[in-house]
Amino acid sequence: MPDFSLPAAVPISWYLILSAVLFTLGIAGFLLRRSIITVFMSIELMLNAVNLTFVTFSYKLKAVDGHIFTFFVMVVAAAEAAVGLAIILTVFRNRSTLEIDEVNSLKL
Amino acid sequence: MSGNFEPTGAELLRFLPEIVLTLAATFLMVLEPLTDRGAKRALPAIALLGLVVALFSAIMAQAQPGLAFSGMIVVDGFTTFFRVLVIAIGILTILISTNYLRQEGSEGGEYYALLLFSIAGQCIMIAANELIILFIGLEASSIATYIMAGYLRDDKRNNEAALKYFLLGSFATAFLLYGIAWTYGLTGTTNLSRVREVLLSPASPDTFLISIAAGLMFVGFAFKVSAAPFQMWAPDVYQGAPAPVSGFMSAGPKAAAFAVLLRVFLTAFEPVKERWEPLLWWSALATMIIGNFAALRQGNIKRLLAYSSIAHAGYVMVAVTAHSEIGTTAAMFYLAAYALTNLGAFALVTHVARHNERYVEVNDFAGLGQRQPVTAALLTVFLLSLIGVPLTAGFFGKFYIFRAALDSNLVWLTILGLLNSALAAYYYLRIIVVMYMQPPSETEEDDLLPMSAGIQFTAWFTAAAVIVLGVYPSLVLDFAGRSAALLR
Numbered sequence: 001m002p003d004f005s006l007p008a009a010v011p012i013s014w015y016l017i018l019s020a021v022l023f024t025l026g027i028a029g030f031l032l033r034r035s036i037i038t039v040f041m042s043i044e045l046m047l048n049a050v051n052l053t054f055v056t057f058s059y060k061l062k063a064v065d066g067h068i069f070t071f072f073v074m075v076v077a078a079a080e081a082a083v084g085l086a087i088i089l090t091v092f093r094n095r096s097t098l099e100i101d102e103v104n105s106l107k108l
Numbered sequence: 109m110s111g112n113f114e115p116t117g118a119e120l121l122r123f124l125p126e127i128v129l130t131l132a133a134t135f136l137m138v139l140e141p142l143t144d145r146g147a148k149r150a151l152p153a154i155a156l157l158g159l160v161v162a163l164f165s166a167i168m169a170q171a172q173p174g175l176a177f178s179g180m181i182v183v184d185g186f187t188t189f190f191r192v193l194v195i196a197i198g199i200l201t202i203l204i205s206t207n208y209l210r211q212e213g214s215e216g217g218e219y220y221a222l223l224l225f226s227i228a229g230q231c232i233m234i235a236a237n238e239l240i241i242l243f244i245g246l247e248a249s250s251i252a253t254y255i256m257a258g259y260l261r262d263d264k265r266n267n268e269a270a271l272k273y274f275l276l277g278s279f280a281t282a283f284l285l286y287g288i289a290w291t292y293g294l295t296g297t298t299n300l301s302r303v304r305e306v307l308l309s310p311a312s313p314d315t316f317l318i319s320i321a322a323g324l325m326f327v328g329f330a331f332k333v334s335a336a337p338f339q340m341w342a343p344d345v346y347q348g349a350p351a352p353v354s355g356f357m358s359a360g361p362k363a364a365a366f367a368v369l370l371r372v373f374l375t376a377f378e379p380v381k382e383r384w385e386p387l388l389w390w391s392a393l394a395t396m397i398i399g400n401f402a403a404l405r406q407g408n409i410k411r412l413l414a415y416s417s418i419a420h421a422g423y424v425m426v427a428v429t430a431h432s433e434i435g436t437t438a439a440m441f442y443l444a445a446y447a448l449t450n451l452g453a454f455a456l457v458t459h460v461a462r463h464n465e466r467y468v469e470v471n472d473f474a475g476l477g478q479r480q481p482v483t484a485a486l487l488t489v490f491l492l493s494l495i496g497v498p499l500t501a502g503f504f505g506k507f508y509i510f511r512a513a514l515d516s517n518l519v520w521l522t523i524l525g526l527l528n529s530a531l532a533a534y535y536y537l538r539i540i541v542v543m544y545m546q547p548p549s550e551t552e553e554d555d556l557l558p559m560s561a562g563i564q565f566t567a568w569f570t571a572a573a574v575i576v577l578g579v580y581p582s583l584v585l586d587f588a589g590r591s592a593a594l595l596r
Contacts, residue, residue, distance in 0.1 A: 043275070043278045049286070053289040057289065073243075076247045079247070080247065084254075084274050087258055090261050106269070106344045106347050
């Protein structure tokens, strides 16, 4: 009978695969979604995938720097979100739409 | 790594330009709500003062080269060269902007504060010897530039430019960060020289994984320098953003991004160069071709200059691909020459565009040779430098880049690059032809006023610099050559 027992701890590689999957989902969302807010959220998903990678490696290397980097990433992501939402707001005020395809007055 | 966290005086001196810029920017933000509408004219003067002090402190920091803050910041000739360049770009940008902002009725301290924050971020990027510091500098620079691209809040074009720049910029940043995370995981460090040591050591991690990490970081940098295949944001953003900001974006953030690209790939990832060389080769070629062919068909001058800026990023990419000392020197010289040329060109575009940027088509330049001979003559100098005609800075820039490429046996890239720059002459010459050979359009309602003092100074200064560098390139080249050697 095959051994179905789970390993004692979740292996490191699972976390890395999960973060790669999250990152890919973020890319897919960015490229495929048409609402500006969802596109923006996809970017945040990518950044969180990066954070997960940092924490995983930090755990594996038994070094604390990776944990600290996640704080830097979070702070920068928050600053980016503040500016990004403000930009999205001005777009909405001037055009009353949040569809990315309708924001195309500049020639392509 | 010492356990002492108290920075020494020398360390603070090495970081002085960033400190000065940040303080000046914060001071401007505090001052902005306290100044009356009439007193707003003083704000750009304060920003200029801050930049000049930062310029001198960047030069002073060069007297004490070395590492700072546990090896996170490095001050060497390379750092100083690019710091001085981006700060000078900032000074010229302010001179172009003041009159533009007044004319659009949105003169405010926050514009200058953002510009200073952006330049502080670029200085941090340039001096970064550590991937996380690099990332923070890059973001400080980018976030401030996102806002500047959409500075005129009620202008639809500005909104759109800011939105596209923001979304694609943060998308690229995520790639860069993911690359940093993998580099950290594989080598156990984010310090550039230590990454290099680990990659050279026998315990080097899997080359395949490390080249993926390098590739992810390249995606992030390629976005910032608008290199193919990640150049698609540039035309829309340059066209939609206020003209002075487009000029700034094509000079400052681009030079800083190339500086970190050079530093990261020529120090940290140098041991795996067989892996990234082909990547850069194709990117350089595609960037030149896309930029030049798309520029042929543009009617809007800002959009044309955006594609031209993509093409020029391609030429610098050729120098990066050469990854030799003279390649780095050539890239440094080219970035300085290109920044001066492009700022001058955008200053004149700002001047001709007038209120609300109504005159930004190439055809609006018709008859400029008769209407304003000086403006037309200056613009001709810049366009000739962009073509790379001898006696202009652009000529020596291209000359050194292709010579460096030949030295590194990139024969095909050199041939294709030269063909590209011959093709590029067509669309630059077209503007000159329109200016001198076509009569001015009859429907001109408001006449072109004389240039404002700031634009006049910028245009004359950059034109003089372009010609001086075209005659005596060694003025910049010698310093660039000495600092490129330090990079190793």
